[in-house]
Amino acid sequence: MHEVEIRISPEDFQEKSLLRATLAKAAGIGASKIQQFRIVRRSLDARFRPPVFLVRALISEGEPLPDIPKELDDLPDVHNAQEVHIVGAGPAGYFAALECIRQGLKPIILDRGKDVQLRRRDLRAIQQDGVVNPHSNYCFGEGGAGTYSDGKLYTRSGKRGSIDAVLRKLVECGAHPDILMEAHPHIGSNKLPGIIARMREVIEAHGGVVMFETFVTDFFFKEQSPRRITGIEVNGRERIPAEQVILATGHSARDIFQLLRNRNVYIEPKPFALGVRIEHAQSFVDFCQYGIAPRGPFLPAASYGLNAQASNRGVFSFCMCPGGLIVPAATAPGEIVVNGMSLSRRDSPFANSGVVSSVEIEDMAVYKQEGAMMGVRFQQEVEQRMFQAGDGSQAAPAQRLTDFLTKTRSKDLPESSYIPGLHSAEVHTLLPSWIYDRLAHGIRVFDQKMNGYIDAEAVVVATESRTSSPVRVPRDKTTKMHIEVEGLFPCGEGAGYAGGILSAAMDGRNTAEAVADYVSAKSKKKNT
Numbered sequence: 001m002h003e004v005e006i007r008i009s010p011e012d013f014q015e016k017s018l019l020r021a022t023l024a025k026a027a028g029i030g031a032s033k034i035q036q037f038r039i040v041r042r043s044l045d046a047r048f049r050p051p052v053f054l055v056r057a058l059i060s061e062g063e064p065l066p067d068i069p070k071e072l073d074d075l076p077d078v079h080n081a082q083e084v085h086i087v088g089a090g091p092a093g094y095f096a097a098l099e100c101i102r103q104g105l106k107p108i109i110l111d112r113g114k115d116v117q118l119r120r121r122d123l124r125a126i127q128q129d130g131v132v133n134p135h136s137n138y139c140f141g142e143g144g145a146g147t148y149s150d151g152k153l154y155t156r157s158g159k160r161g162s163i164d165a166v167l168r169k170l171v172e173c174g175a176h177p178d179i180l181m182e183a184h185p186h187i188g189s190n191k192l193p194g195i196i197a198r199m200r201e202v203i204e205a206h207g208g209v210v211m212f213e214t215f216v217t218d219f220f221f222k223e224q225s226p227r228r229i230t231g232i233e234v235n236g237r238e239r240i241p242a243e244q245v246i247l248a249t250g251h252s253a254r255d256i257f258q259l260l261r262n263r264n265v266y267i268e269p270k271p272f273a274l275g276v277r278i279e280h281a282q283s284f285v286d287f288c289q290y291g292i293a294p295r296g297p298f299l300p301a302a303s304y305g306l307n308a309q310a311s312n313r314g315v316f317s318f319c320m321c322p323g324g325l326i327v328p329a330a331t332a333p334g335e336i337v338v339n340g341m342s343l344s345r346r347d348s349p350f351a352n353s354g355v356v357s358s359v360e361i362e363d364m365a366v367y368k369q370e371g372a373m374m375g376v377r378f379q380q381e382v383e384q385r386m387f388q389a390g391d392g393s394q395a396a397p398a399q400r401l402t403d404f405l406t407k408t409r410s411k412d413l414p415e416s417s418y419i420p421g422l423h424s425a426e427v428h429t430l431l432p433s434w435i436y437d438r439l440a441h442g443i444r445v446f447d448q449k450m451n452g453y454i455d456a457e458a459v460v461v462a463t464e465s466r467t468s469s470p471v472r473v474p475r476d477k478t479t480k481m482h483i484e485v486e487g488l489f490p491c492g493e494g495a496g497y498a499g500g501i502l503s504a505a506m507d508g509r510n511t512a513e514a515v516a517d518y519v520s521a522k523s524k525k526k527n528t
Helices: 010-014 016-027 091-102 116-129 163-172 192-205 254-262 282-290 361-388 401-406 433-449 501-526
Strands: 002-008 036-045 052-060 083-087 106-110 209-211 216-222 227-234 238-241 245-247 272-281 307-310 313-321 324-328 338-342 350-359 396-400 422-424 459-464 488-490
Touching: 002 010, 002 016, 010 016, 010 052, 016 052, 083 091, 083 501, 091 106, 091 163, 091 192, 091 245, 091 501, 116 192, 116 324, 163 501, 192 209, 216 254, 245 501, 254 361, 272 282, 272 313, 272 338, 272 361, 272 433, 282 350, 307 433, 313 338, 313 433, 324 350, 338 350, 338 459, 350 361, 350 433, 350 459, 361 459, 396 401, 401 433, 401 459, 488 501
Parallel strands: 083 106, 083 245, 106 209, 245 488, 396 422
Antiparallel strands: 002 052, 036 052, 216 227, 227 238, 272 350, 272 459, 307 313, 313 350, 324 338, 396 459
């Protein structure tokens, strides 16, 4: 067995005989002696001209390489097991459900939205007709916000748990095995829905239950010390007994935050970020990163990551979507919110990225009277102002990037991937002045780092406001349980403990393990 690292051109990587020969040379053996090899990591190094892949591989001369571990086939049947209710069918909720099953618990998943197939109709309605379904949209529905907004699988949160374990489950549900080796794995919004549907099938086959269009409207508690959750009301009429509840509602579940507040469940405001989407031609990004354009068939659409400091606050690119599209991500009528996505091929002629400024608690002092909901109110005010600047549709206010910096209304706008359409507006006046000032400074710094970033053909589209939850539902570090409510387990992005598909999935797994410990401890206490 050998483990080797090589540099190889993207063209040669595609030629299996050349790849095998390069690996053999690095291992110091003849290519004919390689019985099997497996790429375990591949990343693109654009510092070289032309760029090269950095590849780490395992090589076997004799015995076959061990199979990649699988877990889903060995899950137990939990049809008659202790129930755990999970609010939300996003990555946190579904991976929590899989872990519950592994731990011998029966997950009951409640999601306000529709399954991935029916959800498409509501996405079409917002794209083409400007109709926002508050329960089924780009943020709500099976798979959560990431399902139809890119499907990037990259996180720096390796301390949360095993990234590979999450990726392997996605592969078992139909994702391409390449995600196991990519430094920045990506599935794509055209592929992820099928994977999510397969995950649901696995959950249901082992005894879990998934209930769509089931909207939580109240919580019930036993008022004792400690306070304990006893049930959930759904759709305003049906009460469901529930002793263990994983709350995995996502970063845009504002009504759930308000419900918790109304029921005196402690929540607190959390910093987040707000700004705009900036869209360039993908060919420009390719040239900046690779030094060539067109990039050719073997190089992936190039991306970028930029950051700056302005007024002691971070300004940074966020959720960069190479070869992608800008999509409408409002969760209620009367607001304009945009997000980015890419299909698996990343073959759009456009590249877009959020460009946002961090928003700290002290930045929102004017909303102090809103308490824990101050960030929500701030988001809403900006999003509604963007909507009111338009014609009542989901057409988004936009400005050429050069005009944005000179505070000039654009006479016309470049082509864009945003299907509902753009309308020329003074985005610089629609944003809070302090947000605009930070963004303008940061963008000028970006141009120094990425020459040509400030371009008249680049367009600013508002508003990018759902970067993360503006609310935290605090929990104990060890038990993962709410600090004041027994049996309530805040989880994922909506609780303020994750920021993307992978980190949410890992947090879901960790939370389910904590629930299993809680159920086991209760059972032991009951039997003694």
